[in-house]
Amino acid sequence: MKFKSKYTLRTIVGLVGYVLGLVALNAFDTEHRPHWLPHNYWLILLPALPLIYMATSIIRVVSELDEMKRKIYTEAMAFSGIATGFTCFIYLFLRDMGAPEFHGEWAFYIMWAYYWIGAFFSWRRYQ
Numbered sequence: 001m002k003f004k005s006k007y008t009l010r011t012i013v014g015l016v017g018y019v020l021g022l023v024a025l026n027a028f029d030t031e032h033r034p035h036w037l038p039h040n041y042w043l044i045l046l047p048a049l050p051l052i053y054m055a056t057s058i059i060r061v062v063s064e065l066d067e068m069k070r071k072i073y074t075e076a077m078a079f080s081g082i083a084t085g086f087t088c089f090i091y092l093f094l095r096d097m098g099a100p101e102f103h104g105e106w107a108f109y110i111m112w113a114y115y116w117i118g119a120f121f122s123w124r125r126y127q
Contacts, residue, residue, distance in 0.1 A: 010057040017050030072122045079118030084111040 024046050062073050087110055091102050 007057055007061045011054060014050045014054035014057060017053065018047050021047030021050055068126060072119060072126060075122040076115050076118035079122075080111050080115035083114040083118070087114075 025043050028043055062070055065073065084107055088102070088107055091099065095102060
């Protein structure tokens, strides 16, 4: 199998590791066990470690880009992180006013939406 770059292969390895980690974690289903022992909490690392591996792969990809693309991606990521943090903080006030409960995975989706907004404006600025 031919891959476009070594980073494509690393991403696939990270995703496969994540899926296998989730399968292994779910194999120790809590419905069949009345309680988790303290050492079983380490099982959470099974899907988390491949995600850390993927994050380091993404950082390596960005570090090897040319200066202009690196600047665009970095600005988009910085905007995404700051805007997501402010959005989550502002939601605390909305929750006090009766807004629905905020689930943690929403922050991940909000982060990606802000990333693409930041990438668009950063890309437009350097055209």
